[in-house]
Each structure stands twice: as C-alpha cells, then as structure tokens.
Amino acid sequence: MGNPLVSVVIPAYNRPDTLKIALDSVLAQTYPNIEIIICDDSTDDRVQEMLGPYLGSNSIIKYYKNERNLFLENWHKCFDLASGEYINYLMDDDVYHKEKIAKMVYFFKEFENITLVTSYRQTIDAYDQLLPPIDATARIYEETRILDGKMLGNLALTHCLNVIGEPTTVLFRKKDLTERYGVYKEKQYSLINDIAAWLSLLSKGKAVYISEALSYFRRHPNQNNNTLGLKAFSEWLDIMVASREDGFLDTNELFKTALHSYRERVKNYHEFAEDIKKIDIMLTTLD
Template identity: 85%
Template sequence: MGLPLVSIVIPAYNRPHTLEIAIDSVLEQTYPNIEIIICDDSTDDRVQEMLVPYLHSFPQIKYHKNERNLFLENWHKCFDLATGEYINYLMDDDTLHKEKIAKMIFFFNEFENITLVTSYRQTIDESGQFLPPIGATARLYEETRILDGKMLGNVALTRCLNVIGEPTTVLFRKKDLTELYGVYKGKQYSLINDLAAWLSLLSKGKAVYIPEALSYFRRHPNQNNNTLGLKAFSEWLDIMIASREDGFLDTNALFKTALHSYRERVRNYHQFVEDIMRIDRILTSLE
C-alpha cells in the first residue's frame, strides 16, 4: 500500500462485550493499513468464543490466548507481537474515533522529531453515553499544538494528573519506545504504566496535542485502576523523582510544584505518611 503498518494492540481481560465494540471501532478506521493484535489474559473462554467470527472474516486480526495470567507482562507481549512501524494500545473497554489513526499519523509524516501524538479523549459511561470530563481528561488546548516533549511531561507531573492520556489515546513509533511499556528508568509501573511510557517517549522528542475527541475513555467500577489499591498512587512520587534524570522538572520551582501537588492529593490518607515525610526531606534539601 505504501502506507506504514499501524498495530492496534489490545490486552484483553474478561470483557467480551466492550472488546467487540473496541474491535469494531478499529475495523471502521479510515486509515487502511492496520493490524489488530489481541493478547487474551482472561480467566475464561468468553473472549475467545466472541472472536471466532472475527478471526474467520478479518485476517488482519491476530489472537493469542495466554496459558497463564500475565497481567503487566501481557502489555509487553502485545508490544513484542506487533509488526507495525507504529503502535496504538487500545483498552478492551475503550473505543476509537474512525479517523483517529489517519489524523494522528499525518503529524509523523509531515513533521520531524515527533515521538508522541495524543488528543482530547471523550469520557463515556458503561453504555457509551458521553460524560463530562474529569480533571485528567479536560481539554488541554483549544487548537492543535506541537509541543516540546519535556514541556508536556511537566504539565502532567506538576499537576499530578495524566493529562496526556490513557493507553488508548496515544500513537507512537514502536522503535521510539526503548524500554518495556510501563517501565521507566528500570522500574515497572502499574497504576501509571501509560505515563511511564509517555515520559520515555517525551524525553526523546516533540509531542502533538489534537483538541478533537479521537478516542473514547470508558469509566466504570471494574476498571483496572480501581483494583490496584490506593497505595499504588505512590508511583506518582517515584516517577516525579526519576523524571529529573531525563530533564523533566528541571528547575527547583517545577520540582517543588510537582511535590506539593502530590502532597495535596494524598494529605488526607494515613497510608501516605511516609511519602509526606519523604517529600518534606526533599523540600528541605532544596532550600
């Protein structure tokens, strides 16, 4: 075709109904050269059974059922099996706008040193109805912007919010992600594995932000982040500190803003007493 192959990779887990909706949104893409990689970490066969007619009709869909539960390693398996030049993760409860890939890949083709393209994402409920944005999903800009990668990373870090987007939101070149997905500076993140990947990419180049809703982020009680536990939020403090090695939060003022944002988020929870003490020690050392 002459167009680079894009791999849409889906780490699936026990959600055949929403997975079917997600797959349909990929099959409706206006960009023609796409493969779909599904790595199934489910505890039963419902996903596999739902996929039977798809696998018969669409050769671009590749399905792999894990022999054991891989959890975060399933994300790595998806990445390894992808053969495309570009990768877009797709959560099995999210969906894509039909022009998402076409509109995003334009920027890789037309501009240099782009390592990440993201957009506004529309929040939806369990039945697909639109929801108002939450803090992290609020529209960042009203116009399309090409941004210094470290500047966009700093926006997320200083707010202690993943304003860049969930895994579904971002398109990137496979070769640009040199650490495993969700690994940053040698540490595997779980709650913010997406942000870990984005910082790795943003440290290498520029980002594009598109204000159109090019993906749909489903919010429901059974989301993976709701099962990881409150203590996993400590990952934010770890990644703030680690990010300075890559030139994020490169002034004491930015670093202090990030630390205070984190402190404000956790100050009413007794589980974070040690984190607050750690922040106090860091702030004292910066004086």
C-alpha cells in the first residue's frame, strides 16, 4: 500500500507565534508523505510574513490568504484544497507528536473498516508546559483499542463532552467524510463542529483510540472555548437528538443518560430554560 498522502490542513487566524510551533511539529513528522495546506483567515499580515521563509524552502507547504474572513467556510476551503487520501486538521495553537501521523496511518493500513483514529491528547499551557487533563481530555483507556464507532460516539454523547478529541487529534480518510466538516444531518454546527464531523465518521465504521499522547492541546486565555463560554453547550441537545437516526443513543436508557447529562450542565443558567423544558418533555415520554 505504500505511504498514502496525508493532508495536514491548518485554518490559521492571527496566531503567527503558535502557528510556527504547530508547523514545525508537522515538518518534524516521521511519516514521509505529507502535504500542508494553510488557509489564512487572519485580519492582518503577520501569519503571511512569518511563513515567508518556510514557503521559500518547503514545497510541501501550500499557503492561501483569504481576501475576506471566511470563518467556518475556511474549514471547508482547507478540506477542498487537500489532495491527500487522509486528512488531519491542525489548530494553529496545537502541536503534533513527531510520530502522530505514522502511528495513526498504520491502523488504516492494517485493519479494515476504520473510519476514525484518535488518541490521548496532552494538555499544555501557553508556554508549552504540561498541564493536568481536564474532564474532556482525560485518558479514556490505558491501552490502545479498536472500538465500535457508535460506542465511542455514545461515550461523548452521554457525557456531553468531546472525549474524542479536538480537530487536531483525529486522522480520517477524506472520502469517508461525506458531509462538509462540521455538518451533521444537513445542519452546520459552529460550536461543536468537530463532534459533528466525528459522529458522521463514527456512524460508518470503527474507531481506534491510541492511549499515548500523539498531540498537544494548548489551553490559553484567547482560545475559542474560553471566549465562547457556556454557549459551547448550546448545540449539544440538537446533535443528541439527530444522532439517533444513525443508531447512536439507540436505547431509551442511553438517550435518557445523555439528556440528564446535558440538563445537569445547564440547569442553573436562565438562557437554557427552553432546552430544559424540551428535555423534561422528552424524559416524560421515555419513562
């Protein structure tokens, strides 16, 4: 099978310093057949200026500066420009372990019906220092496992947590993502677009969870999770309901667990009053 082309796609935005670290981590990969697609949604030229020396000496890097801010469409642009059989997003403030791509491609080559490969991700701070895990990034298993896709999806849905990983964490086959990145059941999710993509992939096959840290998730004051705050939860209820069409949350008990988990997270916030009413009605019909 050789070494199929892997496209590392980076939707960049105003972070030249951390992007440089992220880019260096891709260039240090042990896997020999990679292209790097950078679509720059920045409001200034700092990213473009930082990339100047790289573009002159690395033919595997392809850079595109957007004429206007594309936001979610920038993610789609990255995907469309990718030529690889496999795609791995890389957030411009995260980092790859040098063997990430090689260790993940192995599972696609050696096992059948794999649609998603993820791993434990090590949390780091703004200065690359290791941090203890948060709830979502805690190690799921102590050993590497091949899992039923719906089982891994249910684990995320019943806890209302992205235990699968941020965009940086997951490698997938391009042809398997049949809806646009972040689109699930024809709805574009903006706050949990990664979960939407993962559920689409997990509905089609098996997943691999690698227990060693193959990527580094940076936590810092300016990242989206901090600026969005509680709003990041607002799309979970819709995706829980939609996921049942694909066989996720396929028993009443699993669905009730997911609804209770969501309700518990938002119960003290008045802006979620309508969601709580919907949940209470659904729970009544399930009893």
